[in-house]
Amino acid sequence: MKFFRSLAGYTIAGLLVMSVWDGLGAYGIFGGYLAAIIIIGPLWFMNHYVNLTGNEDANGFVDMGLAIGVAGLMRDTLMKGTDALVGSIPTISLVILGAVLGGIVAAAFEKSMAKEAERDANAPEPGMTEKELSRLVSEE
Amino acid sequence: MTLSLGIATMLGGFLFPFVIRMAWGKMVDSWGPIGGWIAAAFIVGTVWCINHGIATPMITQSGAAWVDQGLAAGVGVWVASVLVGGNVRKSLPTISASVCGGILAGVILSLFL
Numbered sequence: 001m002k003f004f005r006s007l008a009g010y011t012i013a014g015l016l017v018m019s020v021w022d023g024l025g026a027y028g029i030f031g032g033y034l035a036a037i038i039i040i041g042p043l044w045f046m047n048h049y050v051n052l053t054g055n056e057d058a059n060g061f062v063d064m065g066l067a068i069g070v071a072g073l074m075r076d077t078l079m080k081g082t083d084a085l086v087g088s089i090p091t092i093s094l095v096i097l098g099a100v101l102g103g104i105v106a107a108a109f110e111k112s113m114a115k116e117a118e119r120d121a122n123a124p125e126p127g128m129t130e131k132e133l134s135r136l137v138s139e140e
Numbered sequence: 141m142t143l144s145l146g147i148a149t150m151l152g153g154f155l156f157p158f159v160i161r162m163a164w165g166k167m168v169d170s171w172g173p174i175g176g177w178i179a180a181a182f183i184v185g186t187v188w189c190i191n192h193g194i195a196t197p198m199i200t201q202s203g204a205a206w207v208d209q210g211l212a213a214g215v216g217v218w219v220a221s222v223l224v225g226g227n228v229r230k231s232l233p234t235i236s237a238s239v240c241g242g243i244l245a246g247v248i249l250s251l252f253l
Contacts, residue, residue, distance in 0.1 A: 003236075006234055006241070010245075013241070014241060014246065015248055015249060018206075018208075018249055025193070029189050029193050032189055035188075036180050036185030037181045040185075041177040044179075053234065058225075058230070059227045059231040060218050060222040060227060060228055061221035062214065062235050063160070063214045063217040065211065066210070066211065066214025066215065066235070067239070067241040067242040068210030068211075068213075068242065069207070069210040069213075069214055070241075070242025070243060070246065071241075072205070072207065072208040072246075074247065074249075075246040083204070084205040085205045087202060088202055088204070089202075091200060091201055095149060095150070095153035096153065096212070098152065098153025098155075098216075099156070099157050100215060101153075102212070102220075103223065105154075106157065106161035106162060107221075107224050108223075
C-alpha cells in the first residue's frame with residue numbers, strides 16, 4: 001500500500017512539472033517563477049508536508065525531484081527515441097556528479113552549523129560573545 | 141559540450157541540492173507550511189532561472205532528452221540526508237517508487253504531448 005501511495009505522489013509530480021512548466025516557461029523568467037509557485041508549491045505540500053510519499057525522518061530523504069528528473073528523461077526518450085537519451089548522457093552524468101558533491105558539502109556545512117548551535121546552547125548565559133565562549137572553553 | 145560548459149553544468153547540479161538543504165527546512169521551521177511555498181517560489185524558481193531559464197543556462201542540454209535540475213535535487217538531497225545519518229536500506233523502497241513514478245509519468249506524458 002505504501003509503495004502505491006508513494007508511486008501516486010511521485011507520478012503526479014513528474015506529470016505536472018514536465019507538462020505545465022514547459023507551457024509557462026515559454027513566458028520566460030516570470031513564467032518560471034509562476035510555475036514554481038503554482039506547481040512546486042502544492043506538490044511539495046502534498047508530497048512532503050502531508051507526506052504522501054511516505055519519507056521517514058530516520059531514512060534517506062527521497063525528494064520528488066528524482067521522479068521529476070526521470071519523468072523528463074522518459075518522456076523525451078519515448079517521444080524522440082533512444083538517441084535522445086544517449087545524447088543526454090554527458091549532461092546527466094555531470095548533473096549527478098555535481099549533485100553528489102553538493103550533497104556532501106551541504107552535509108558537512110550542516111554538521112558544522114549544528115556544532116556551533118550546540119556550543120551556543122550550552123553557553124552558561126545567553127548573549128555571550130564568541131570571544132567569551134572561546135575563553136570559557138579553553139579554561140575547561 | 142566544451143570543458144567550460146561541462147564545469148558549469150556540474151556546478152549547476154551542485155547548486156540546487158545545496159541551496160535546498162541549506163534553506164528549505166529552515167524556512168518551514170520558521171514560517172510553517174507557507175515557508176515551503178516561499179521556498180518553492182524562491183529556491184526552485186530562482187535556481188531554475190540560472191539552471192534553465194536564462195538565455196545561456198548553467199545546465200547545458202547535451203542531447204534531446206530533457207535533463208531537469210530536479211534530478212540534481214533528488215540525488216543531492218538524498219546524499220546529504222544519508223551523510224547526516226539517514227538510513228540507506230530503508231529508503232530504497234521510496235527510491236524505487238520515485239523512479240517507477242517518474243517512468244510512469246513519462247509514459248503517460250508521451251500519450252498526449
